[in-house]
Amino acid sequence: MEPGPPGSSGPVEPGPCLSGQRGADHAASASLQSAAGTEPGRHSLAVAAVLPAGGCGERMGVPTPKQFCSILERPLISYTLQALERVCWIKDIVVAVTGENMEVMKSIIQKYQHKRISLVEAGVTRHRSIFSGLKALAEDQLNSKLSKPEVVIIHDAVRPFVEEDVLLKVVTAAKEHGAAGAIRPLVSTVISPSADGCLDHSLERARHRASEMPQAFLFDVIYEAYQQCTDYDLEFGTECLQLALKYCRTKAKLVEGSPDLWKVTYKRDLYAAESIIKEIISQEICVVMDSKEDNKHVGHLLEEVLKSELNHVKVTSEALCHAGRHLQQIILDQCYNFVCVNVMTSDFQETQKLLSMLEESNLSILYPVVVVSVHFLDFKLVPPSQKMENLMQIKEFSKKVKERNILLYGLLISYPQAEIQP
Numbered sequence: 329m330e331p332g333p334p335g336s337s338g339p340v341e342p343g344p345c346l347s348g349q350r351g352a353d354h355a356a357s358a359s360l361q362s363a364a365g366t367e368p369g370r371h372s373l374a375v376a377a378v379l380p381a382g383g384c385g386e387r388m389g390v391p392t393p394k395q396f397c398s399i400l401e402r403p404l405i406s407y408t409l410q411a412l413e414r415v416c417w418i419k420d421i422v423v424a425v426t427g428e429n430m431e432v433m434k435s436i437i438q439k440y441q442h443k444r445i446s447l448v449e450a451g452v453t454r455h456r457s458i459f460s461g462l463k464a465l466a467e468d469q470l471n472s473k474l475s476k477p478e479v480v481i482i483h484d485a486v487r488p489f490v491e492e493d494v495l496l497k498v499v500t501a502a503k504e505h506g507a508a509g510a511i512r513p514l515v516s517t518v519i520s521p522s523a524d525g526c527l528d529h530s531l532e533r534a535r536h537r538a539s540e541m542p543q544a545f546l547f548d549v550i551y552e553a554y555q556q557c558t559d560y561d562l563e564f565g566t567e568c569l570q571l572a573l574k575y576c577r578t579k580a581k582l583v584e585g586s587p588d589l590w591k592v593t594y595k596r597d598l599y600a601a602e603s604i605i606k607e608i609i610s611q612e613i614c615v616v617m618d619s620k621e622d623n624k625h626v627g628h629l630l631e632e633v634l635k636s637e638l639n640h641v642k643v644t645s646e647a648l649c650h651a652g653r654h655l656q657q658i659i660l661d662q663c664y665n666f667v668c669v670n671v672m673t674s675d676f677q678e679t680q681k682l683l684s685m686l687e688e689s690n691l692s693i694l695y696p697v698v699v700v701s702v703h704f705l706d707f708k709l710v711p712p713s714q715k716m717e718n719l720m721q722i723k724e725f726s727k728k729v730k731e732r733n734i735l736l737y738g739l740l741i742s743y744p745q746a747e748i749q750p
């Protein structure tokens with residue numbers, strides 16, 4: 329088993345428990361955590377996760393295994409790890425990758441600063457990869473550096489849109505029933521073909537469901553099932569819930585999951601995933617204003633226009649020179665779009681301060697950050713040559729910050745200063 333990223337002695341210590349705005353609603357999360365016994369403080373339930381990531385992605389039809397295919401220049405698996413890391417009560421995340429992809433996986437962990445990750449060697453089938461992950465968590469293994477959890481989540485590494493609420497639901501249900509899994513309504517009807525390739529019979533769609541992920545199990549239940557199951561199961565099986573039923577007589581509780589639990593399987597799924605991720609990160613914007621009174625009007629006008637288009641618009645009118653706490657919190661809450669409005673000055677000090685704060689925050693490690701630097705220039709007071717100089721400055725800035733995944737755009741607005749009537 330390979331613990332954590334290179335240079336570490338074991339799984340990297342858990343990172344801060346950031347309640348990302350896309351985590352479950354706090355109240356719902358608290359009540360579900362209480363039910364699951366995972367809330368911080370009291371003896372909380374020990375929960376770990378196993379992510380099978382050892383496939384070759386044959387149906388994707390590209391040389392790169394799909395878990396390492398890029399979305400917005402970042403590997404798909406990194407989004408799934410981020411989703412699980414957002415859940416602070418999952419104490420260890422064990423990822424099963426093939427030996428040939430071990431170094432790639434370590435570099436992803438290091439580049440995107442993923443925490444609580446341990447790596448194990450994948451198997452030739454998904455079930456064997458999962459079993460490999462479970463062995464790493466079982467204390468009966470000589471080289472196991474991880475403590476055995478009470479409940480283990482199993483989640484495909486290529487299902488990036490998993491939220492805290494469904495994880496809490498399956499863990500809560502697994503604690504009570506021994507096993508639990510997310511399900512979704514069937515989109516197509518399931519039919520059974522006869523030997524001659526014709527229809528034998530069809531299943532009543534309303535009485536059946538699609539088995540999705542995440543799934544969760546009392547660790548002892550699923551570990552026992554994997555230890556008991558046949559090579560045929562390990563080779564051809566696709567359903568962990570069935571192993572718990574067949575070998576441990578444990579009937580899994582079925583939990584209705586959200587539409588976004590689908591698995592990235594075909595190339596079209598990557599395009600869909602990219603659209604969803606763009607939608608998620610584009611729905612929040614922060615307008616950074618100077619505190620000068622006469623600028624606020626511009627900020628409010630901009631806020632009204634943006635609110636008619638986006639879900640979350642924040643306006644901070646703290647001058648950046650004070651490195652406002654409000655702006656720091658907005659950055660910590662993972663806003664990725666900023667409009668920096670410089671009304672009275674054509675220089676870039678304000679925008680530069682914002683860019684420095686963004687670079688120090690490492691916010692752009694996970695997603696590209698967009699900054700629009702807006703400058704109002706009185707075309708009578710500012711000669712055209714200075715406008716061109718301003719434009720060139722923005723261009724130079726944008727080249728420099730692009731290396732940090734920050735996309736800087738400039739907007740120069742020339743306006744006639746209101747004529748003061750005698």
Ligand SMILES: Nc1ccn([C@@H]2O[C@H](COP(=O)(O)OP(=O)(O)OP(=O)(O)O)[C@@H](O)[C@H]2O)c(=O)n1
Pocket residue numbers: 379380381382383384385386387388394395424450451452453454455457458484485486591592593
């Ligand atoms: N030997 C394997 C095969 C699959 N998986 C993982 O199981 C998850 C779901 O499997 P699937 O979608 O079938 O992935 P692939 O096997 O890679 O896809 P394909 O069947 O198209 O080759 C994926 O995260 C995949 O990496 C695994 O850990 N070990």
Ligand SMILES: O=P(O)(O)OC[C@@H](O)[C@@H](O)[C@@H](O)CO
Pocket residue numbers: 454484538539540541566567568591
């Ligand atoms: O068969 P695949 O390897 O594509 O998918 C594996 C699982 O995700 C799939 O079987 C779900 O239905 C959950 O059991």
